[in-house]
Amino acid sequence: MTLLRHQVKSDRGGLISWAVLTGLTAWFMVYMFDIMVSSGILDYLSQLVESMPPAWRAVWGGNAGVLSLGGWARDFLYGIIGPLIFTIYVGTYVAGLVTRESDQHNLEFLLSLPVERVQVILTKWLSLLAGLATLQVVLATIVAVSVGKTALASLPGFVWANVNMFLMFTAVGSLLLLISLFIDDYPRGTAVSLGLALAMFFLNFVLQDSPGAAIRRVLPQYYFDTVKVMSGNAVPWGNLAVLAGATAVFLAGSLYIFSRKQIAN
Amino acid sequence: MTLLRQHFRSQRTGLLIWLGANVAATLMVASLGNSVSQSQALPKLVEKLPANIQALFGLAPGLSAVDSFIQAKLGFWIILAFPIYGCLLAISAVTREVDRHTADFLFTLPIDRARLLVSRWAVMVADIAILGLGIWVALVAGLKGVGVTGSWSGYFWMIAQTWLLGVAVGSLALLASVWIDDYGAGTKYSLAGVGALFALDMGFRINPPPWWALVWNPFAHANSARSIMENRLLWGDAAALAVIAALALALAVHFFARKQIRA
Numbered sequence: 390m391t392l393l394r395h396q397v398k399s400d401r402g403g404l405i406s407w408a409v410l411t412g413l414t415a416w417f418m419v420y421m422f423d424i425m426v427s428s429g430i431l432d433y434l435s436q437l438v439e440s441m442p443p444a445w446r447a448v449w450g451g452n453a454g455v456l457s458l459g460g461w462a463r464d465f466l467y468g469i470i471g472p473l474i475f476t477i478y479v480g481t482y483v484a485g486l487v488t489r490e491s492d493q494h495n496l497e498f499l500l501s502l503p504v505e506r507v508q509v510i511l512t513k514w515l516s517l518l519a520g521l522a523t524l525q526v527v528l529a530t531i532v533a534v535s536v537g538k539t540a541l542a543s544l545p546g547f548v549w550a551n552v553n554m555f556l557m558f559t560a561v562g563s564l565l566l567l568i569s570l571f572i573d574d575y576p577r578g579t580a581v582s583l584g585l586a587l588a589m590f591f592l593n594f595v596l597q598d599s600p601g602a603a604i605r606r607v608l609p610q611y612y613f614d615t616v617k618v619m620s621g622n623a624v625p626w627g628n629l630a631v632l633a634g635a636t637a638v639f640l641a642g643s644l645y646i647f648s649r650k651q652i653a654n
Numbered sequence: 655m656t657l658l659r660q661h662f663r664s665q666r667t668g669l670l671i672w673l674g675a676n677v678a679a680t681l682m683v684a685s686l687g688n689s690v691s692q693s694q695a696l697p698k699l700v701e702k703l704p705a706n707i708q709a710l711f712g713l714a715p716g717l718s719a720v721d722s723f724i725q726a727k728l729g730f731w732i733i734l735a736f737p738i739y740g741c742l743l744a745i746s747a748v749t750r751e752v753d754r755h756t757a758d759f760l761f762t763l764p765i766d767r768a769r770l771l772v773s774r775w776a777v778m779v780a781d782i783a784i785l786g787l788g789i790w791v792a793l794v795a796g797l798k799g800v801g802v803t804g805s806w807s808g809y810f811w812m813i814a815q816t817w818l819l820g821v822a823v824g825s826l827a828l829l830a831s832v833w834i835d836d837y838g839a840g841t842k843y844s845l846a847g848v849g850a851l852f853a854l855d856m857g858f859r860i861n862p863p864p865w866w867a868l869v870w871n872p873f874a875h876a877n878s879a880r881s882i883m884e885n886r887l888l889w890g891d892a893a894a895l896a897v898i899a900a901l902a903l904a905l906a907v908h909f910f911a912r913k914q915i916r917a
Contacts, residue, residue, distance in 0.1 A: 403839070403842055406842075406843075406865050407842075409847065410846050410849065410850055413850075414849070414853045415851070417853060417854070417857050418853070418856075418857060420857075421856075421857040421860045421861065424860060424861040425860055425861075426859065431862075445889070470853055473734070473849065473852075474849050477738075477845050477846070477848075477849055481838075481841055481845060482842075484838075485838050489838060492769055570901065575837060575838070576742075576746055576750055576837060577667065577668065577839075579742070579837075579841055580668045580671065580672075581671065582743070583738070583841075583845075584671060584672060584675055587734075587735065587738065588675045588679065591679055591731050591735075592679060592682065593682050594727070594730070594731070595682060595686075595727050595731075596682070596686075604682075642708060
């Protein structure tokens with residue numbers, strides 16, 4: 390508990406900055422929707438979509454795609470901007486957990502304390518979860534307050550989407566944590582961790598229009614379908630289970646590798 | 655020249671990792687070119703959209719289905735990837751050395767601080783260029799491989815314009831890094847800055863503010879669709895990016911010459 394408290398205290402400043410960035414970006418994107426409404430762009434777009442053949446109308450989510458505030462938040466905040474901010478956060482944060490301590494020779498000191506290695510890695514992992522949960526709560530709160538309950542297609546869907554997104558990034562972070570245990574150079578660790586996180590984000594972005602692309606199934610991002618979760622009331626149990634399972638496997642792998650890791654003097 | 659070669663060598667592994675990942679991703683994008691080229695739904699839809707919405711999605715009427723796809727996917731990606739890579743290289747130039755206490759040793763060598771900084775900036779410029787060139791070659795080869803013809807020179811100019819964006823953002827990160835001695839903090843702050851500027855630009859595309867509120871944001875000067883469409887470097891925007899980069903570099907050199915390095 391002391392270790393966790395210490396870790397949270399040292400992360401506090403950075404986390405507040407990320408939370409402010411997430412909150413401001415969410416608010417700004419919602420504000421831009423209001424501008425679209427007041428400038429009449431949305432009315433024009435609505436008429437255009439209504440005049441389209443059904444197949445084209447489906448591209449815009451029927452009449453309720455990006456044309457509604459809820460759809461806008463779903464497609465932009467939960468589909469692109471939010472995941473992008475979280476990806477950068479996870480990529481940089483995870484590299485600082487073990488690789489940085491190793492690079493700065495703080496691990497030797499940490500491991501000289503009467504704490505087990507398992508405890509050290511669990512503390513680091515829990516601090517990752519705490520940071521992600523904080524950002525997720527900030528994003529959800531800003532969206533819920535600025536979009537409003539009535540604009541959201543489904544309130545339970547919105548709640549489950551947040552849980553789903555949190556679990557997705559927990560899986561991404563746990564995978565990066567496992568990989569970071571093999572890298573002792575902090576700048577290189579940052580480049581690899583961030584590069585991998587961004588590569589996964591980009592691959593999912595490219596392949597999401599190609600349902601046949603089997604490679605997408607290995608990406609954690611595949612198990613967060615914003616449109617499906619936020620538009621309906623069904624709980625995405627299958628996706629949540631896969632993400633939780635992947636997280637457990639990556640964490641177990643991290644515990645195993647870290648307990649055998651040779652710490653260079 | 656020795657400084658340049660030395661720093662280039664130290665960044666080689668990172669460059670190879672980024673190049674490999676980006677070339678693989680580009681080949682994957684290109685492999686979808688055949689199925690995309692057979693559908694004309696997107697270009698027809700784009701033509702009917704209001705200008706603000708076209709700008710928001712980075713679309714341009716008149717582009718072929720393949721070009722629309724390439725700029726929407728790859729264009730969107732490199733607009734993010736080049737500045738992020740630029741930031742990582744910029745933070746490695748000064749902050750990394752100070753954080754690792756290797757800066758003290760570096761300054762005992764008979765080299766000018768200005769020359770040191772400019773050589774590291776030049777490596778950043780060269781590395782982003784190599785990354786861009788690799789992506790272009792992979793894109794052309796990938797599309798030709800699946801029998802699709804795209805705007806080869808248009809893609810080149812799209813990448814060249816984005817290369818300038820990466821250099822401008824990297825130069826701003828280099829300037830900021832002069833005041834940051836902690837590598838972790840430097841990386842986080844510069845990447846958060848990239849995210850904030852990118853989101854701000856997306857919002858401003860819907861409702862453009864006056865030019866003076868836009869001109870300082872490097873992301874406002876990159877437009878993948880227009881670069882492909884006009885098949886040339888967008889000279890006005892390229893000049894703005896070059897000025898931002900030059901100004902940031904000049905200021906970085908000025909302040910770096912006066913920076914106190916703690917032993």
